[in-house]
Amino acid sequence: MHRIRTTKTETNRAILLLHCPDKRGIVASVTDFLNQNNANIVSLDQHVDHEEKVFYMRVEWELEDFGIPKEKIAEFFGTLIADKYAMNWKLYFSTDKPRMALFVSKMSHCLFDILSRYTAGEWNVEIPVIISNHPNMQPVAERFGIDYHYIPITKDNKAEQEAKEIELLKEYEIDFSVLARYMQVLSDDFVSRFPNKIINIHHSFLPAFAGAKPYHAAHARGVKIIGATSHYVTSDLDEGPIIVQDVTQCSHIDTVESLVRKGRDLEKIVLSKAISKHLERKLLVYKNRTVVFN
Amino acid sequence: MHRIRTTKTETNRAILLLHCPDKRGIVASVTDFLNQNNANIVSLDQHVDHEEKVFYMRVEWELEDFGIPKEKIAEFFGTLIADKYAMNWKLYFSTDKPRMALFVSKMSHCLFDILSRYTAGEWNVEIPVIISNHPNMQPVAERFGIDYHYIPITKDNKAEQEAKEIELLKEYEIDFSVLARYMQVLSDDFVSRFPNKIINIHHSFLPAFAGAKPYHAAHARGVKIIGATSHYVTSDLDEGPIIVQDVTQCSHIDTVESLVRKGRDLEKIVLSKAISKHLERKLLVYKNRTVVFN
Amino acid sequence: MHRIRTTKTETNRAILLLHCPDKRGIVASVTDFLNQNNANIVSLDQHVDHEEKVFYMRVEWELEDFGIPKEKIAEFFGTLIADKYAMNWKLYFSTDKPRMALFVSKMSHCLFDILSRYTAGEWNVEIPVIISNHPNMQPVAERFGIDYHYIPITKDNKAEQEAKEIELLKEYEIDFSVLARYMQVLSDDFVSRFPNKIINIHHSFLPAFAGAKPYHAAHARGVKIIGATSHYVTSDLDEGPIIVQDVTQCSHIDTVESLVRKGRDLEKIVLSKAISKHLERKLLVYKNRTVVFN
């Protein structure tokens, strides 16, 4: 489907995400570096974890009028600032459009929510491919004009099928992947290739009800609130750094089926919020926890 | 688009919605009537408004084994029970599939949310037509295989254009309409033809910020929470009976634009919840307020 | 402290709580029994668990004009209705004022919340005694004019000290106990004497972070929402039937200390809500889950 609205024009901006051991003077150094070079700072957010003694920062500025040529910024910032503070940092440009792959199984609610936002031009992203272990969502992919690869997985063929998937991610030049209710556990080998590059939605309020059938477990336990959790995938199942969580009320009148129904709305919104944060370069991971900038 | 899942098979059930002046014995009379005729009651919910002295009830039962033939239930219930208590009542059958019309303007988020659920077979509904005062959503309608009628409205042609719309609703045998961010005020004449048959989504927490540009007003007032409200349309703008409301937090860092963005997620979920309740025959209106059964 | 407002005068009402195997005709039988005897039903709520095939009901009616004398209701209902349906049931009278014991340790927030409501006459309850394993809350008890018993507990003296506590509960004619952040695990023996008669508040969103130091665990896991859970105490620690849960948002900027601070507000409200439901006779327990009537 052609876009119903063109993606909102991103002005020409740079985004810097960094963390480093906390020290005096980091904020002053970074802001001074930007000011000296005539940056128009659009947003600046920083956080100090006083326990871990780690400094986190996100700063976004307009490149128009900026004194350092775009292709030289990394070199200059690295040499003049980052090395001095032993920073772990990344520089992004708003004009680069990340490429996202979707993994789905049989359920459509998260897929539709993502493709609706994509079609409406809500995100600065390209979605060239959908990968699935089931054929069910192929018609949806077709109507939205996105390639669909059906890669069924069994215990026996898992390694070779995942190899195909990895190949596809390379071919389509994918920057990060989203598991939109993809009901297959990725192998450690797969996951370890893409650190903080795979976003999953788990249909419970983690760490409660990790693993299979969380709504059944929630119903059996008689909880009065259910939740959904989006997180980066790590080799520990459902143990990766949490990005967004949300909850909704339930009661004794809920059945497993009605929890599933209520949960769908949570899942899709929570997953899409996580994707937004990732695309806006507002996520930093440190020691299995996320810093989520505003 | 063909359905990706067939609509969930509704078993053969009857649903009775009623209200009447409160009196002793109504619950016993109704349940006794059903039991005597071998009804398998699936759900029963009742409420008494002690101030207004009004009794409300919703009861749903399986028709298999029920002693009264389907086409005779209304007659029997009316004569034996309803008349006795001066009930205002309606009988529905789960095998009847309501026909819903969508009214949209330029925004796609509510439309996509509704069509996604429709395609996934989440609701027992038929959506044969989308009506709009703008051409923008036509491509969306096409891909979902739904007729789209572009009926532009100006001050001068409003009466005749609304006449066309009313004609369309008749042609398509529409049972109820949903204004999915339809940015045109319906005339009193239009509204008065369809009491409790038009569901609207207003992008504020009513009664706060009724009327135009509620996100601008919310931003100007500096609220810390924004909301969305679905309601039945009456001739008083934004004053109809409220069905569902929900809210989300905001803060000083929000701009009008970010409120609009946050609000979209609220609006689509709140509107779809209201549609669900309407389709499940769980809504009763009395004196501009709704009873929303579980 | 003398009450600043007298407890709201409870009108003379009966409350019936029951559950039994689901069968046709129960609602009709119970309501008919009440109607025949001229009951003015104030509220009626019922629920069927179709999986477990269990019927639950709560009905409240005014005793004025009721045809059966108060002291005969149990006998009549038991013989005429309850036995027929193998009901598990209890009859309560609004004029009976339950007697509640409080168990506290060093923290005051839940204690103050409870005593504030008590002093304001918000609940139909008598609180004659506070029991603690620490002396810290004695001044609070004194100012509210409530007996305080300091019963320190060590591994070695646990059995005999609990025996003293049980003796106190008997002496003060206690109907149920509330652990208002009482930081001592009660022995199985103690707990088994008071099934569904001890309400606890756990400072996490159970089943997440059961056991000690939940805020530390929540912080370490990096959750974006924290919660509190009130439940009936069973011999399985933090595994009893959940009564009320609530949550609040947190983020990377929260420290363990700020989570503790946020959590206090949740804990006190969630615990007091559970006490309200218990006092209003709106809780039924079945297979480690609660039915919470409106």
Next chain:
Amino acid sequence: MHRIRTTKTETNRAILLLHCPDKRGIVASVTDFLNQNNANIVSLDQHVDHEEKVFYMRVEWELEDFGIPKEKIAEFFGTLIADKYAMNWKLYFSTDKPRMALFVSKMSHCLFDILSRYTAGEWNVEIPVIISNHPNMQPVAERFGIDYHYIPITKDNKAEQEAKEIELLKEYEIDFSVLARYMQVLSDDFVSRFPNKIINIHHSFLPAFAGAKPYHAAHARGVKIIGATSHYVTSDLDEGPIIVQDVTQCSHIDTVESLVRKGRDLEKIVLSKAISKHLERKLLVYKNRTVVFN
């Protein structure tokens, strides 16, 4: 009542709150000023309103090791930084304990919540006086050992009685006042003397249901969510800058009385959160809106 816990020892810190026209270099200038003088920055938060072109900042640092003597900081900061950027600023010290007056009428829930936190040493505040237009809360004040002044107000004596209140605020050296469900409208003259120094709790989700009897109005309108709003008092009734808002769900089964009951829990928590923010010097007011720092 003696404190059950001494107020948490505040370390020796300075807090700077400022806003000014947005310009390049402010963050760098302020942080550089602090770093040059060896400040250990504990927290730094800033915000730019790009529409209004206003820069807001809050920075907190430890005074130990700080190079400028405490009593000279204002002079130095004013001369070296603030004047340069035309800043509107205030300097606070954590060792100064603000003095708060409480205004109450007949309801105790907010009063108890505040006094409970005060007694538990949760806040860095002194509460030397409670003022009321009713005698009802005198016993509560006595038990907490706080002076209580009963100043009844009629249409005829309002001016002179408010003069007495203003005298009391002077006598007790009050820094700011909290209206804890004080059911008297303060005169414009009174309010204008204490800009951003009077915090009120309104029992609705403002701007919905401003004015008298908001729960009655909410019930009549049939809303599905009710709220509470804390705000600074201005001469426009219920129109002052909003500090904190929160909401809770309601439904058709709620009566005005049950809304009042639910609302009490909201009101007390929302008001106490606003007081916390005020005491932590995390509130800035600009054009009738608040910036609420984390």
